[in-house]
Amino acid sequence: EQQAAFARSLCLFRKGRAQNFLDQDHSDQIVAWYRAFEDVEDRAKVATLDEIKKLFVHARTFGEDLRASAELCRGMIAASLFYEPSTRTRLSFESAMLRLGGGVITAADMRNLSASKGESLADTARVVSGAYADIVVLRHSSEGAARLAAQYSSVPVINAGDGAHEHPTQTLCDLYNLWLERGRIEGLDVVLAGDLRYSRTIHSFAYALARFGANVVCVPAPGFEMPDYVLQRLREEFGVEPQRADTKSLGELASQSDAVYLTPQKPHQLSLFTDARGFAVARVDALYMTRPQTERHPNGAQLDSYVQIGRRQLAVEPLRDAVVMHPLPRRDELSEDLDSDPRAIFITM
Ligand code: CP
Numbered sequence: 001e002q003q004a005a006f007a008r009s010l011c012l013f014r015k016g017r018a019q020n021f022l023d024q025d026h027s028d029q030i031v032a033w034y035r036a037f038e039d040v041e042d043r044a045k046v047a048t049l050d051e052i053k054k055l056f057v058h059a060r061t062f063g064e065d066l067r068a069s070a071e072l073c074r075g076m077i078a079a080s081l082f083y084e085p086s087t088r089t090r091l092s093f094e095s096a097m098l099r100l101g102g103g104v105i106t107a108a109d110m111r112n113l114s115a116s117k118g119e120s121l122a123d124t125a126r127v128v129s130g131a132y133a134d135i136v137v138l139r140h141s142s143e144g145a146a147r148l149a150a151q152y153s154s155v156p157v158i159n160a161g162d163g164a165h166e167h168p169t170q171t172l173c174d175l176y177n178l179w180l181e182r183g184r185i186e187g188l189d190v191v192l193a194g195d196l197r198y199s200r201t202i203h204s205f206a207y208a209l210a211r212f213g214a215n216v217v218c219v220p221a222p223g224f225e226m227p228d229y230v231l232q233r234l235r236e237e238f239g240v241e242p243q244r245a246d247t248k249s250l251g252e253l254a255s256q257s258d259a260v261y262l263t264p265q266k267p268h269q270l271s272l273f274t275d276a277r278g279f280a281v282a283r284v285d286a287l288y289m290t291r292p293q294t295e296r297h298p299n300g301a302q303l304d305s306y307v308q309i310g311r312r313q314l315a316v317e318p319l320r321d322a323v324v325m326h327p328l329p330r331r332d333e334l335s336e337d338l339d340s341d342p343r344a345i346f347i348t349m
Contacts, residue, residue, distance in 0.1 A: 049212060052172075056179050066099055073102035079133035080106040081124070082160070083115070083140045084295075088328055089160045089170065093137045105132060121145060122152040129153040138162075141295075164198045164296050170327050171204035174288070175212070177349040181323050182285055185212040189283060191322070193219040193253060193307070194290035194333055196226040198297065201327040202290055203230050206262070210238035216262040217245055217281055219254045221292070222305045226260070240264055246280040251316040253287075256305045284322040287314075289346075291331045310335030314343065325349060 078097040082090050094104045107113050115124060121140070125148075128136055136153055138146050139160040146159030161167040179185055190209055196202050196218055206226070209216050218226050234240040245261035247254035261281075292303050307313070309324070326334055326346035338344040 052175070053179070055172075056176050059176055060180070070099065070101045073097065073100035076100075076102040076134045077132065078102060078104050079128045079136045080104055081110070081113075081128070081136060081138045081140075082106070083110050083138075083145075084161065086139055086160070089139065089167075090137075093158075093160065102134075121149055125149040125152040125157070126154075129155040161200055163200065164203075164293065165200055166204045167200040167327070168204050170201045171208045173349065174201070174205050174325060174327070175208055177325065177345060178286055178323075181345065185209070185214055188214045188285040189217065189281070190214055191217045191219055191250070191253075191281075191284050191287045191319075192290075193287060193309070194221055195224040195292045195306075196220040196290070197224040198293035199290040199327075202226070202288075205288060206230060206234065207238070210234050210240050210262065210264060213264050215264075217247065217250075217284070218242075218260045218262065219247060219250065219257045220259075221303070221307065222256050222258075223302060224292070225258065234262060238264060249281050249316060249318050250284075252313045253307055253309065253316075253319070256307070281318050284318045286325055287319060287322045288325045289330075289333055290327065291329065291333055306333060308333055308335055310337045311341060314338075314341075 076097075078093065080090060080094050094106070097104050113119070113124065115121070121142075125136065129152075133155060135155055136149065136157045137160050138149050138157055140146065140149075140162050143163035143165035145162045146157055147162075150157040159166060159168055161170070175185060178188065178190075182188055188209075192202050192206060194202075197220070206216060206218075207230075220226065231242055235242075240262045242260040242262055245259040247257065247259040250259075287309070289309055292301075292306055294301075294303075314320070314322070314324070322343060324334070324338060324341070324344045324346060328346060330346070334344075334346065339347070
């Protein structure tokens with residue numbers, strides 16, 4: 001149980017801002033919260049919204065002194081298995097474990113692991129979890145890799161991104177930062193923009209926002225619309241029906257896009273947004289931009305219409321007070337003229 005509790009804590013430690021639960025009598029309550037936004041089969045293992053909000057409060061406290069918990073994981077080891085490139089996710093997990101007083105084992109180049117000799121992920125998970133590590137943090141290019149590894153691992157496995165599927169710990173950080181900025185998540189209006197098809201951070205974030213009762217406007221780059229399987233889960237699990245959105249008010253950001261509005265609210269509650277043309281976007285709390293996930297694109301994917309966001313595009317009325325978020329790394333989709341803009345929180349989040 002202690003190991004599992006530690007695993008759950010580590011997810012938020014990835015940004016160096018979490019609280020550990022080992023000494024706080026929380027371990028029974030926080031059941032498998034690190035899977036809060038994945039499609040876990042056992043719904044009883046999903047953290048409640050209250051539990052997640054408690055985590056945010058603890059995370060904020062932890063952020064006040066990153067060096068205060070250096071004894072909590074002494075003697076514990078995290079295996080950092082990153083089969084895909086990463087800066088933030090990998091280094092933040094490794095930094096988190098070191099800040100807790102534990103150690104990290106990894107391979108500088110995953111091509112040097114036995115996978116290159118044909119070892120299956122299942123066998124790697126068995127071997128690493130057998131005696132080497134107390135927790136595994138896995139990034140992999142295949143959808144479902146973390147779930148598979150968890151089935152064969154004897155220690156907790158954290159999904160640090162599996163293909164185009166999900167990135168739940170990024171979502172915890174995104175939610176946490178949104179909560180810090182706005183003081184709540186319920187009822188916020190959030191625009192998800194860019195490559196909605198292949199961006200795993202978008203998928204996890206959309207489920208989480210739906211769970212919290214936020215409204216989402218999807219503004220995909222042409223050809224990179226939200227996948228049907230994500231929309232289906234939003235519909236079946238959260239009762240969210242996609243509606244056509246009128247995004248004229250968003251100007252250049254949405255000029256090429258077939259935008260849809262995802263809201264947990266019933267139509268009669270939408271008087272502020274509804275007009276004859278569909279759901280008009282009046283005010284946005286957060287704009288979450290994503291890069292084109294070119295490593296997952298089929299050959300010949302067109303990026304000509306991929307929008308670039310800068311101060312000019314944010315000058316329209318609904319975006320005037322929106323915080324600008326991005327899971328990073330960015331390419332050209334976020335202009336550098338935003339770097340000094342107080343609305344841009346993407347570097348520090
Ligand atoms: N947000 C994110 O996953 O970034 P990295 O690919 O750099 O880890």
